[in-house]
Amino acid sequence: MTDAAAAAPLRQPFLFLHLPFLLLVLAAVSGAAASACDPLPCGSSNDDEREVLLVARSSFNDPLNFLSSWNSATHFCGWRGVTCDNSSHVSGVALTAMNLSGTLPSTLFFLPFVEIIDLSVNSLSGEMGFLSLPPSLKYLNMSNNNFSGAMNFGLGGSSSSLEVLDLSNNYFSGEIPERLQVFTNLTMLDLGGNVLGGRIPASISNLENLRFLTLASNQLVGELPLEIGLMTALQWMYIGYNNLSGSIPPEIGNMTALNHLDLVYNNLTGNIPSTLGNLRKLRYLFLYMNHLSGPIPLSIYNLTALISLDLSDNNLSGEIPEDVSKLKELEILQLFSNQFTGKIPVAVTSLPRLRVLQLWMNAISGGIPVGLGLGSNLTVLDLSSNMLDGMIPEHLCSSGQLSKLILFSNSLQGGIPGSVASCRSLQRIRLEDNLLSGELPSQFTQLPLVYYLDLSGNEFGGRIDNRRWEMPTLRMLKLAKNQFNGSLPDSFGSVQIETLDLSENRFSGSVPVGIGRFSATAAFSSINSSAVAGNHGLCGGNPRSGLPACKSPRWPLSVTALSAVLLLLFLSLFLLLLLWWRRKELQTIKKVDGGNVWEVKIFDERASRLPVVEGFLSSVKDGSVLSYGRGPAAVRLAVSEASAVPPTFGWREVATIGRFRHPNVASLVAACRSERRWVFLHEFLQGKRLGGRDGALRELDWGQRWRVAIGVARVLRRLHHKCRMAGFHGSISAEHILLVNKEEAAKPRLLLRLHVPGTSSPPRSGLPAEAGEGNELTEKSDVYSFGVLLIQLLTGRPPTDPELGGTGEVVVWAQRSYAECHVEKWVDPSMTGLPAERKVEIIGAMGLAVRCTAADAAARPGMGEVVRDLVAVREGPSVGCCELLGYLLPETYP
Ligand SMILES: *[C@@H]1O[C@H](CO)[C@@H](O)[C@H](O)[C@H]1NC(C)=O
Ligand SMILES: *[C@@H]1O[C@H](CO)[C@@H](O)[C@H](O)[C@H]1NC(C)=O
Ligand SMILES: *[C@@H]1O[C@H](CO)[C@@H](O)[C@H](O)[C@H]1NC(C)=O
Numbered sequence: 001m002t003d004a005a006a007a008a009p010l011r012q013p014f015l016f017l018h019l020p021f022l023l024l025v026l027a028a029v030s031g032a033a034a035s036a037c038d039p040l041p042c043g044s045s046n047d048d049e050r051e052v053l054l055v056a057r058s059s060f061n062d063p064l065n066f067l068s069s070w071n072s073a074t075h076f077c078g079w080r081g082v083t084c085d086n087s088s089h090v091s092g093v094a095l096t097a098m099n100l101s102g103t104l105p106s107t108l109f110f111l112p113f114v115e116i117i118d119l120s121v122n123s124l125s126g127e128m129g130f131l132s133l134p135p136s137l138k139y140l141n142m143s144n145n146n147f148s149g150a151m152n153f154g155l156g157g158s159s160s161s162l163e164v165l166d167l168s169n170n171y172f173s174g175e176i177p178e179r180l181q182v183f184t185n186l187t188m189l190d191l192g193g194n195v196l197g198g199r200i201p202a203s204i205s206n207l208e209n210l211r212f213l214t215l216a217s218n219q220l221v222g223e224l225p226l227e228i229g230l231m232t233a234l235q236w237m238y239i240g241y242n243n244l245s246g247s248i249p250p251e252i253g254n255m256t257a258l259n260h261l262d263l264v265y266n267n268l269t270g271n272i273p274s275t276l277g278n279l280r281k282l283r284y285l286f287l288y289m290n291h292l293s294g295p296i297p298l299s300i301y302n303l304t305a306l307i308s309l310d311l312s313d314n315n316l317s318g319e320i321p322e323d324v325s326k327l328k329e330l331e332i333l334q335l336f337s338n339q340f341t342g343k344i345p346v347a348v349t350s351l352p353r354l355r356v357l358q359l360w361m362n363a364i365s366g367g368i369p370v371g372l373g374l375g376s377n378l379t380v381l382d383l384s385s386n387m388l389d390g391m392i393p394e395h396l397c398s399s400g401q402l403s404k405l406i407l408f409s410n411s412l413q414g415g416i417p418g419s420v421a422s423c424r425s426l427q428r429i430r431l432e433d434n435l436l437s438g439e440l441p442s443q444f445t446q447l448p449l450v451y452y453l454d455l456s457g458n459e460f461g462g463r464i465d466n467r468r469w470e471m472p473t474l475r476m477l478k479l480a481k482n483q484f485n486g487s488l489p490d491s492f493g494s495v496q497i498e499t500l501d502l503s504e505n506r507f508s509g510s511v512p513v514g515i516g517r518f519s520a521t522a523a524f525s526s527i528n529s530s531a532v533a534g535n536h537g538l539c540g541g542n543p544r545s546g547l548p549a550c551k552s553p554r555w556p557l558s559v560t561a562l563s564a565v566l567l568l569l570f571l572s573l574f575l576l577l578l579l580w581w582r583r584k585e586l587q588t589i590k591k592v593d594g595g596n597v598w599e600v601k602i603f604d605e606r607a608s609r610l611p612v613v614e615g616f617l618s619s620v621k622d623g624s625v626l627s628y629g630r631g632p633a634a635v636r637l638a639v640s641e642a643s644a645v646p647p648t649f650g651w652r653e654v655a656t657i658g659r660f661r662h663p664n665v666a667s668l669v670a671a672c673r674s675e676r677r678w679v680f681l682h683e684f685l686q687g688k689r690l691g692g693r694d695g696a697l698r699e700l701d702w703g704q705r706w707r708v709a710i711g712v713a714r715v716l717r718r719l720h721h722k723c724r725m726a727g728f729h730g731s732i733s734a735e736h737i738l739l740v741n742k743e744e745a746a747k748p749r750l751l752l753r754l755h756v757p758g759t760s761s762p763p764r765s766g767l768p769a770e771a772g773e774g775n776e777l778t779e780k781s782d783v784y785s786f787g788v789l790l791i792q793l794l795t796g797r798p799p800t801d802p803e804l805g806g807t808g809e810v811v812v813w814a815q816r817s818y819a820e821c822h823v824e825k826w827v828d829p830s831m832t833g834l835p836a837e838r839k840v841e842i843i844g845a846m847g848l849a850v851r852c853t854a855a856d857a858a859a860r861p862g863m864g865e866v867v868r869d870l871v872a873v874r875e876g877p878s879v880g881c882c883e884l885l886g887y888l889l890p891e892t893y894p
């Protein structure tokens, strides 16, 4: 008999009885004798090693027959994945990425001379039992499998050669084992991407040769142990995406070999310790998404090797000092979503390698330094939602590489400088809601790569029809609320325009044929009344433009009849509107409170007693909950506040959202405005957030998750199709979805918020690449965010997850996963034991999510189609994923 797989099961009982004894003895002997012996086996017969390998073979399912060479006909040194030393002992077993399933072949660890065991990237599962690692083992890689249970292993001798231990991306749970400390020769330890809990044991510092440590993406809690400072050889430390709390211990400043330090997405509080300034080799410092407060210690600017500094999404305050000039290697500086004040230091102009500067959503004032962009490689500049004034600097594009120029919601003045206007690398330009003026420079309308251009809410003027428009990639153009006059240009040089807003200008004449032609194409769907409204001199266009027809001498009789009908229609519409308006908008009240005059607009009966609450408006606090009234009449409202609102933002925008009602959306019940401050009152909801660190997602089964998805999809469809709400959008991420009712776990409610510049909690759209720009206005970008949410519902992973490798973008990974069709690999492990037809639904939903997140917005479905397909996923068992499906679902394995 030559078929090893068939032979092995017969031998198994014998081997399991005898191997542990046999091989433990061998291990003890080999430790002493291995180096001294000649090529003949030292106490181990090669036959024993063959048996060990054959037993291991029998615990694998090998659907692709990678292990067909593992049979008695050939010597095991010739078997695929097996390597031998000069004495024909097994020194390595490397079975990476062979689509193996089954359980851990623990017998491999009885091989007395083995140095390398690599089982990574398979579908092996089950628990470790107790794994005794042979003293000879130097490299163990079990990453990217489906192993679970505790990390239960120890040392099978008196000393260990183990240098590399990679158990990442499995489902290991329990705590990080104290026993780890005996592996003192470890240089690399990766336990990331599991479900480990508990604290980081102080004993980990005994691993004093460790150079690389990853514990990221687990559920670790407690503080970082002070002893971590003893790990003076450590160069890479990744502990992000856990639940660590407390402050960063100053002892971390003793880890002077550190090159990368990553503590992102934890719950760290307190100040950044000034001892970090001792880490002179540090090149990457990532502390974003914590609750750190206080100023950036000056010592940080002694870290002259820094390439990337990202402290965004914290509560940091104070000014950014000129000392930043010492960071000569700095390429990326991200400090957005904090409370920084003061000016942008002139020193940023002396950083020769600066590529990305993102300071948005702070309270930074003053001008943008004049020399910014000179002699550097500036590619992305996002200073939006601050209090900047002065002019747009001349040299921003001197690198010739500037692709994103995002300065919206400031008080910038003057025109667009010529050199910026002719910056041909630009792709995305957002200058809306400033005080910019002048005419558009002529080259500015001929930028080949721009796909997004928003200049609305400024004081630009002049004609735009007397220049060449050649913007072939333009998809979104907003010139609303300016002083442009004259006719509309014949075309904007792009056939890809999806969103166009020219409203509230002084355009006159007839809508050109060119624009009418656009509107005939399917892609250009959004020229409607709102796109050209508020231009009193405009006429014509296609019927959907809603404009009066241009004067025409023909049809005099029917014109009179038509106008009578129109008048009648208009009157009844007006009446209807009035009725509706009165119902929705109960009162507008002026009120003096705390010495300020406030206008209060109420959209809902529940807030009707609000004005009675004395002193409320002067003392209101962002994030607080307002309660008044007693018993069944008690009212609770959530307060959010905005300061630094640009003057262009007004009641019109607020009223639109105030009137929007949907059972899945927390409604805006009232808004209040004083001279430069807005206060918004939303319906207060109690429930569990779906996403985030302690989100409810894990507790939901697939059916409930589907109901969340369809609920959100229906809101978005209504927002875009029925209400045509442009200018704000639902905060479509799991963090902004509340599950209101435990019993009906899937009654999702979206916290729909106006994205007012200056509001403290900006919606995070789930668009990692565009995170700097808060609100996206098109339907297709909401479809994208929805796709990201759907992926999150299916996989349980956040939008960016470093454990996924590469850029960590879950979208990229989901696209790969979908192609694999292998549900167990990517579906959220907390949705266990699904029957085959549910898996088919999940694959269908993933297919939809992949389409929604297509890089090319034109390839994404519309919101209506999304709802349809999502319903179809649950209704019809259309497989359509891949032919291999039946084969890949584990229960159908032969
Ligand atoms: C194994 O053999 C190669 C040549 O065949 C030799 O270079 C090497 O030093 C040997 N290694 C050991 C550990 O004996
Ligand atoms: C084997 O696994 C790889 C990676 O896990 C996957 O890409 C491939 O589609 C699988 N092939 C089969 C036939 O299962
Ligand atoms: C473990 O294996 C994976 C996949 O083969 C590989 O990417 C990773 O680098 C390995 N880990 C170490 C520490 O070598």
Ligand SMILES: *[C@@H]1O[C@H](CO)[C@@H](O)[C@H](O)[C@H]1NC(C)=O
Pocket (backbone or CB within 6 Å): 159, 160, 161, 162, 185
């Ligand atoms: C541990 O590493 C040291 C230095 O690299 C080496 O001398 C020693 O032999 C190693 N210990 C074992 C058990 O391999």
Ligand SMILES: *[C@@H]1O[C@H](CO)[C@@H](O)[C@H](O)[C@H]1NC(C)=O
Pocket (backbone or CB within 6 Å): 229, 250, 251, 252, 253, 254, 275
């Ligand atoms: C480590 O850092 C702490 C505080 O920064 C300091 O008091 C201590 O002396 C340092 N320990 C060593 C061994 O350098």
Ligand SMILES: *[C@@H]1O[C@H](CO)[C@@H](O)[C@H](O)[C@H]1NC(C)=O
Pocket (backbone or CB within 6 Å): 243, 245, 246, 267, 269, 693, 694
């Ligand atoms: C974060 O820490 C604060 C105080 O240290 C605590 O009140 C809060 O519950 C923690 N949040 C999470 C999500 O762990």
Ligand SMILES: *[C@@H]1O[C@H](CO)[C@@H](O)[C@H](O)[C@H]1NC(C)=O
Pocket (backbone or CB within 6 Å): 277, 298, 299, 300, 302
């Ligand atoms: C920066 O380093 C210098 C020595 O290189 C030291 O004298 C100075 O105190 C440090 N600055 C801060 C703020 O720690």
Ligand SMILES: *[C@@H]1O[C@H](CO)[C@@H](O)[C@H](O)[C@H]1NC(C)=O
Pocket (backbone or CB within 6 Å): 352, 353, 354, 375, 376, 377
């Ligand atoms: C700018 O980038 C280019 C390549 O991207 C690089 O070769 C060059 O050194 C950079 N310049 C500076 C000043 O960093």
Ligand SMILES: *[C@@H]1O[C@H](CO)[C@@H](O)[C@H](O)[C@H]1NC(C)=O
Pocket (backbone or CB within 6 Å): 123, 124, 125, 146, 148, 171, 824, 829, 831, 832, 833, 890
């Ligand atoms: C992977 O592990 C999870 C959690 O332990 C389990 O629910 C799932 O069935 C496993 N999948 C496979 C293919 O073994």
